[in-house]
Every structure is written in structure tokens, then in C-alpha cells.
Amino acid sequence: MRHLPGPDTPFDRSPAGDQGLLPVELNRFVGRETELAEIGRALAGSRLVTVVGTGGIGKTRLALRAADGLKNGYADGVRLIALAPLRDPRLVVHALLEALHVTDHTSRPAREVLLERVRGLSALLVVDGFEHLVDGCAALVREVLCRAPGVAVLAVGRRPLRVDGEVVLPVGPLAGADAAVLFADRAAEVLPRWRPDAADRERVRELCRRLDGIPLALELAAARLPAIGLEELLHRLGDRFALLTSGARGVLPRHGTLRTAIGWSHELCTPAERLLWARLSVFAGPFDLEAAEYVCSGPELPESSVVDVLGGLVAQSVVHREETPAGRRYGMLDTLRAYGAGWLAALGDEERLRSRHRDWHLGLATWCELEWFSPRQAEVAAVADSSLPDLRAAMEWCLERPEEAHLGQFLAGTLWFSWVGCGRLAEGRYWLDRALGRAPGGARPYEDARLKALWVLGYVAVLQGDPAAAAAALHACEEGARAAGNAVAGAYAVHRRGCLALLSDEPAEAERLLRAALDAYDRAGELNSNVLMGRVELALALAFQGRPGDAVALCEQVREVCESFGEEWARAYALYVLAHAAWTAGDHPRARVLLSRCVAVDHRFHDLVGLVLALELLALVTASEGDAVEAAVLMGATAPVWESVGLARFGSRCFAVPRAQCEERTRAVLGAARYEECAAAGQALSLDAVVERALAACDRAPRRSRRAGGTRKPAGLPTGRGGEAAG
Structure with missing residues (x-):
């Protein structure tokens, strides 16, 4: 069905250490020196600057160029929040969280999470295309600016936000000379051998005058040159001008001109x-x-x-x-x-096309779910990430129609791998709650979709630390599966109840439930990443009951299956259990190698749960090797990650053991003051810096323990905040 890039295609949703995450300019930026300077001056005196202008006037390109020039003034860089694809104002907060790479696994409202996480940021947010969501966007921008004194907003739209303190900068057409340069520059892209003579230059000036120097209009015109030539462009523009602007009373001239240019380009199309x-x-x-x-x-x-x-x-x-x-x-x-x-x-034809669009994305989500259990796991994550605006649009289309709500349930449930495996729990909870609130189920296909959405909701709620919601969803799924004779959905419900018991420090009950679920999977012939995660969770339940040998044997089996299918995500969790066993046995080098693989995979998929568990265990291994300073730094670095994950170590005594042992060892060696100094330095690291540090340490031989009370600053420790630890 799909043709995807090869296995070496990179996938990393984290900032990767850059300062901006702004789109790369694909062609030359022309003119606008005055406007760029105005934006810089305005942001020096105000934390909210809004660039306004008609569509096609070049305001987004201008804002991005300005932001790129200003990025070094913000410790946490620049982030672009593109709102044009959104239709539901409730998704604006999720778009901001996504742009800031803030992942939250709790059940707290997304708005609360955002406002908490931006508080210490020093960043410039470019909020583009907000005009159709202006009321909700304005309220959120106001709250962000009130909570985060280090954040500035450069908004881009066709109207102001009308928030206190806003500086509004209207953007007009390009000046004559710059307009001519832009047209000639774009013309050279499609006609590399074109050398304009004096007559051509005069025609270019006339065309720029007729198109009012609107960049989009000029670019559309330049793209026609290979087909009809410059003189014919002028002739055809003259033919269409009066026709395409007639009847538009009260329209600003450049609005009419833009419509003229687009309509004229449209007329010239086949x-x-x-x-x-x-x-x-x-x-x-x-x-x-x-x-x-x-x-x-x-x-x-x-x-x-x-x-x-x-x-x-x-x-x-x-x-x-x-x-x-x-x-x-x-x-x-x-x-x-x-x-x-x-x-x-x-x-x-809109309804038919929207329905075909929905059908395609139902198929895409199904394909992604199947291919998630394959060597293409990282590529699938990249495809789902790229398609997220359209997956949202497809779910919205389904949920707007009561007769199609079951398709929305199916889509929200099928995307479990994106919600859970790629760090989008909060948005997944939003769609699952909405979908399950729309249709009661009924006929078998409808009921199957509802049951899938229920167990996925239970899974998400478990990881968010919301046991009441998880238990309610899983109970409803189990009861419904029993009534419908859906053994697979019933197995998933029992599986996630076992996971809930595991995180609630009930390893014996977790073992009972997980074994029952795995037996049901075996009878149904079910094998995928979820099933393998069930085996890893069973291994943890065994380990927590003092049976490490059984846990290791089970995880070795999981690793073999994962390697045979090319599965990485579940494999990383199996390696975590094996690393803990290696540390327990005193094999610190092997534990470090296994954990380095965990860290790399979890970071690539933006799975903060797996990543923070691996980092804490790596800190314990580092302390056991005698490097108390580095262990304390790693311990400090995990604190902001747990803030994103939710309740630290899920509130579990079992999962808290590595941290407790590491902290006890390092405090004994360093003393309280030195420990706190090192931990604070780790807490100031960005997530990328933490991962880079952890992976680099795995390539070095263990160093001897540093003496307690030393005053030398640990190598590589930062002196200031390098970004939000949750990426």
C-alpha cells in the first residue's frame, strides 16, 4: 500500500539541540528590511507582536525570517505553532504542547500542563494562522504571557488578537524594486537561462504594478513563464482583471488583486x-x-x-x-x-471528497498499526507524525456525524501506538473521550470499535495515573467483550488491568491477570507489540516478587521475538529489565550497554516513560561504578522528565527502588551540599543534552570515584538552563 523511505531514515521529534525548529527556506528571501527591523524593535519593547495582512502578502515568511534572526536572544529558542490546519479551538493547546515538545502522561488538563511548563521558558513562539480561532487563541496567549515572563509571542494572522500589550504591525505589498527582484528571482528558478533585456524589465515592472507587489501573486505569475512568456502574462492579466474583481464592493484593493492573481492562475490551469x-x-x-x-x-x-x-x-x-x-x-x-x-x-462535491479523505486515513491508521510491529516502526512513527493534521481532520469528520461515530472510535483506538508509543497521551485521551461519548455501540462492527477505544482509553488512563478512569473503561470493555463474544478485546482489558495492578504495587495480582491475558492472546493467535509488552510487564511482576531468574528468561524470549520481527519499542522495555538483572548480578558494563540501547530507542520514539526509567537505572549503574558526581547529575536530570510523565515512578514503591538506592549511595559519597549542586546541574540540562551525555558516557570506560567534598566542577556540567528537560 505504501512506499516509505528506507530503514536509515531518521526520526526524532525532539529539538535535536537546535535553536528554532523553523522550516528551512527553499528559495531566497527578498526585501522587507524595514519590516524586519520593525519586528525586532517591537519585540524589544513588547512580548506580543502581531503581524497582520491579507493572505499571500508574505507575512508568515516575514515572521519566520525575523524569528530566525532573533533566536539567539532566547535560551530555549524559537518554536513555530501552525494553527491553520486546526478547526477545533480545543486543539490549540495541544498544538502548543506539540511545538514545545512538552509531553505529559498525566490526566491533568492540557491547558494546566502548558501553563505550568512554560513558566520557566525563555522562548519566542511564532503563532501562525490563528484568525479562524481568534477568541480561544487570544485567551490562551494572554494566559501564557501572564504565566511565563520569559516567553514572547510573534503572532501572524489576518486580524489582531486584541490582547493587552499587543503591538500590531501591518504588512503591505513589496516595494516596486523589491517586487521586481522577487519576480525575477522566481522566474530564474523556472527559466534558468532567462536573461531579461530592457523591454523585459519594463514588462516586469508593469506586471508588479498590476499585481500590487503581492508576493504570492508574483510567484504564481512567475511560475507561468515556461508556458506562456512574459508578454502573454501581461496580456492575459489584463483580460481577466476586470472580470475577476467585479462585484466585490468594499473589498480592499490588494484583496481583490490577490483574488485576481489566484483566479487568473486558476483560469490558466487546465x-x-x-x-x-x-x-x-x-x-x-x-x-x-x-x-x-x-x-x-x-x-x-x-x-x-x-x-x-x-x-x-x-x-x-x-x-x-x-x-x-x-x-x-x-x-x-x-x-x-x-x-x-x-x-x-x-x-x-465536498462531502464525497471528505468521506474519501476519511477512508484513506482510516486505511493509513490501520496500515500504521500493523507496520508498527515490524522493522519499519520508526518510519511508521514519522508517517503518523506527518499525517497528524489530517488524522485529526478525519476524526473530526467522523465525530460530526452520529452515524459515523463508530469510525471515529475505531480511528482513535487504532492510533494507540501514536498516543502511547510516541508521547501523545494527552491528545489521545482527548480524542478517545470524545469518541466514546458519541455512540453507544450496537451491531458487531460498531461494538468492536467501541471496545477497542475502551481498552485503549484504559491503557492511556493507566499511564496517566488515573486509576479510577482506567478501571471504569477496562471494566466496561471486559463486560462488553463478554457480551459480544470478543475474546481479543477481553484479553486487552484483562492485560491493562494487570498493568494497573503492577503500577499499584500488587505484583501477585498483576501476575495473575497478565498470565490470563497472555493465555487468551495465545489462544487467539494474537502477537504484536502490545502482547510483547504484556510479557515484559509479567517479567517485572516476577522480578518484584523476588524471581529475577524467571524475569530474565521471559525478557530474553521477548528480545528474540522482537529481533526476529524488527520491533524496537517493546524490545527497549525488555532490555531495561535485563539491564536491571545485570546490575543486580554485578555486571555493570553489560547493564550500561543494555541501557544505552534503551535510552536511544526511547528518545527516538519520544517515549518518556521508558526513557526516564532507563535514565534512573543508568544513574544507579554509574554510582555502582564509582562515579558519584555523574550519577547525581543523571538523577537531577530525571526530575523534570518525571514532571512530564506525571506522578514520579507512578507512586510505586517497586519502581522507586533504583532511585532510592542511587540517591543513598551518592549522598553518602558526595555529602548533601555537593549532591544537591550536581543534581541541580542535571536538572538544568535539556532532554537532548541528557541523552547525549548518557550515550557518550556509555562509550567511555568507567572512571574512578571522585572524593567527597571536592570543589572541582564536574566535566561538562552546564552553567545555565539549556531548555525544558521534557524536550
Whole structure:
């Protein structure tokens, strides 16, 4: 079904140590020196600056260029929050959390988590495309600015936020000379051998005048040059101008001119290109060729022709193309998407296209869930990450229709690997709660979807430390599975009840439930990452009951199965148990090697639960090797991660043993004051720095213990805050 990049494709949703996470500029930025300086001055005096202007005027590109120039003034860098794809204002807070790489595994409201985590940040947030969510966005921005004195917001939209202290900077068209440079620059991209003479330069000036220096209009015009030439461009623009702006009373001239430029470009497209443009407007975010072929093809646009028609839209700058960790993706500016959506509505085809879009993403989620248990696990995570705006849109479409709510339940449940394995528990809880509130189940396919959503909700609630919600969802799932004769759903419910018992320090009860679930999986022929995690959880229950040999044997089996299927996520948890056994046996080098693999995998998938457990055990191994300073640094570094995960060590005495032993050892060696100094230094590290430090230490030979009370600063310790530890 899918053609994905090879196994070496990188996937890392963390900041990776950079200062901005801003999109890479694909072509030259032209002009706007005055506006850039104005933004810099405005941000020097205000923490909220809003760049406003019509669609296509270049305000987003301007804001991103300004932010890139200012990023060194913010210790935690710059983050882009793109809100244009969202339709539900309740998702704005999740978009901010995602952009800040804040992962929270608790059941606290996402807004509360955000406001708590931004409090100590020094960052510039670029909030783009908020106008359709202005009320909710304005309220959230106001709260963020009140709670976080080190945060500044550069908002980009078609209207102000109207928040106290806001400085509004209108963006107008490019000046004549800059407009001509922009057009010539973009023309050179499509006609590398073009050398304009004096007559051409005069035509360029005339075209820039007619298009009012609007960057999007100029870029659309330049993209037509290979087909019709500069003189014909001017002629056709003159033919269309009056027609396309008539009847728009009270519209600002540059709004009419932009519509003229887009409409004129639309008129110059072939009928197939116009049709594809309209149909592509159903995508909320980046899409690949296969998605476009499935969703947009039909009798008037055969699937085999979509690639050529899409290429035509790329050539005309209606659609842009980029290479991503998930492979080649296409997208449209929001202005162009909105124009296409208007045509789709006029064609009366919106509902059919949205339904095809939903069907594609149901299939995509199903494929991802299956491929999660394979060597393509990291690539699947990248695909799901790239497709998140459209997966959200598909769930929204389902939940808007009572007769399709079961499809929303199925989609929210099928994405368990993204919610749990890739650090999106809070958003997963949001969609699962919404989906389960819409439909009661009924016929077998409907009931199966409801049961899946229930056990996934139970799983999420367990990891969030919400035992009451978890128990209620799992009980409902188990009762429903029994009534429907769905043995697999019943097994998942029992499995997650066992996980809840494990985190509640009831290892004997956890063992009973987990064995029952695993027996049911075996009878049903069920084998996937969830099943393997059940075996790891059983191993932990055995270890907590003083049976380490049985735990090791079980995890060795899990590791073998994982390696045969190319599964990494569950394997990392098995390696954690094996590392603990190696430390217990005094084999510190082996424990360190196993933990380095855990840390690398958990960080790649942004699984903070696995990562923080591995880091705490690594700290204990480091202390056992005699390096009390480094152990204390690692201990300090885990504190902010636990804040994101939720209740430290799940409130469990069993899971708290490594930390308690490490802290006792290091305090005895260093003394209380030195220990606190080292732990504070670790707490100031960013998550990337912690992981880099942990992995680098695994490549070095153990160092001798440093003497207690020493005054030498430990090598590599930071002197200031390097970013939020939760990434």
C-alpha cells in the first residue's frame, strides 16, 4: 500500500539541540528590511507582536525570517505553532504542547500542563494562522504571557488578537524594486537561462504594478513563464482583471488583486488541474502522491493521471513539494487551499471528497498499526507524525456525524501506538473521550470499535495515573467483550488491568491477570507489540516478587521475538529489565550497554516513560561504578522528565527502588551540599543534552570515584538552563 523511505531514515521529534525548529527556506528571501527591523524593535519593547495582512502578502515568511534572526536572544529558542490546519479551538493547546515538545502522561488538563511548563521558558513562539480561532487563541496567549515572563509571542494572522500589550504591525505589498527582484528571482528558478533585456524589465515592472507587489501573486505569475512568456502574462492579466474583481464592493484593493492573481492562475490551469486543486483542498496538512491519487481520482480525473496533473500544479507554485523524514510530501498555502475549497463547495462535491479523505486515513491508521510491529516502526512513527493534521481532520469528520461515530472510535483506538508509543497521551485521551461519548455501540462492527477505544482509553488512563478512569473503561470493555463474544478485546482489558495492578504495587495480582491475558492472546493467535509488552510487564511482576531468574528468561524470549520481527519499542522495555538483572548480578558494563540501547530507542520514539526509567537505572549503574558526581547529575536530570510523565515512578514503591538506592549511595559519597549542586546541574540540562551525555558516557570506560567534598566542577556540567528537560 505504501512506499516509505528506507530503514536509515531518521526520526526524532525532539529539538535535536537546535535553536528554532523553523522550516528551512527553499528559495531566497527578498526585501522587507524595514519590516524586519520593525519586528525586532517591537519585540524589544513588547512580548506580543502581531503581524497582520491579507493572505499571500508574505507575512508568515516575514515572521519566520525575523524569528530566525532573533533566536539567539532566547535560551530555549524559537518554536513555530501552525494553527491553520486546526478547526477545533480545543486543539490549540495541544498544538502548543506539540511545538514545545512538552509531553505529559498525566490526566491533568492540557491547558494546566502548558501553563505550568512554560513558566520557566525563555522562548519566542511564532503563532501562525490563528484568525479562524481568534477568541480561544487570544485567551490562551494572554494566559501564557501572564504565566511565563520569559516567553514572547510573534503572532501572524489576518486580524489582531486584541490582547493587552499587543503591538500590531501591518504588512503591505513589496516595494516596486523589491517586487521586481522577487519576480525575477522566481522566474530564474523556472527559466534558468532567462536573461531579461530592457523591454523585459519594463514588462516586469508593469506586471508588479498590476499585481500590487503581492508576493504570492508574483510567484504564481512567475511560475507561468515556461508556458506562456512574459508578454502573454501581461496580456492575459489584463483580460481577466476586470472580470475577476467585479462585484466585490468594499473589498480592499490588494484583496481583490490577490483574488485576481489566484483566479487568473486558476483560469490558466487546465480543467484537470483546476479539478485537482479543488479536491486537494480537503487535506489539512502535507500529503503524499498515493493519498492524492486515492482521494482525488475519479471518472473525470483517472488515478493514473494524478501524478502528471499534480506535477503541473507544482510547476505553477500552487502546490509545493518537500522531502521529509516521512518521505516526499506535498502541500498548499492556506490561501490557495481556501480558494480551492471554495471551488469544491461550488461543485457540490465536498462531502464525497471528505468521506474519501476519511477512508484513506482510516486505511493509513490501520496500515500504521500493523507496520508498527515490524522493522519499519520508526518510519511508521514519522508517517503518523506527518499525517497528524489530517488524522485529526478525519476524526473530526467522523465525530460530526452520529452515524459515523463508530469510525471515529475505531480511528482513535487504532492510533494507540501514536498516543502511547510516541508521547501523545494527552491528545489521545482527548480524542478517545470524545469518541466514546458519541455512540453507544450496537451491531458487531460498531461494538468492536467501541471496545477497542475502551481498552485503549484504559491503557492511556493507566499511564496517566488515573486509576479510577482506567478501571471504569477496562471494566466496561471486559463486560462488553463478554457480551459480544470478543475474546481479543477481553484479553486487552484483562492485560491493562494487570498493568494497573503492577503500577499499584500488587505484583501477585498483576501476575495473575497478565498470565490470563497472555493465555487468551495465545489462544487467539494474537502477537504484536502490545502482547510483547504484556510479557515484559509479567517479567517485572516476577522480578518484584523476588524471581529475577524467571524475569530474565521471559525478557530474553521477548528480545528474540522482537529481533526476529524488527520491533524496537517493546524490545527497549525488555532490555531495561535485563539491564536491571545485570546490575543486580554485578555486571555493570553489560547493564550500561543494555541501557544505552534503551535510552536511544526511547528518545527516538519520544517515549518518556521508558526513557526516564532507563535514565534512573543508568544513574544507579554509574554510582555502582564509582562515579558519584555523574550519577547525581543523571538523577537531577530525571526530575523534570518525571514532571512530564506525571506522578514520579507512578507512586510505586517497586519502581522507586533504583532511585532510592542511587540517591543513598551518592549522598553518602558526595555529602548533601555537593549532591544537591550536581543534581541541580542535571536538572538544568535539556532532554537532548541528557541523552547525549548518557550515550557518550556509555562509550567511555568507567572512571574512578571522585572524593567527597571536592570543589572541582564536574566535566561538562552546564552553567545555565539549556531548555525544558521534557524536550
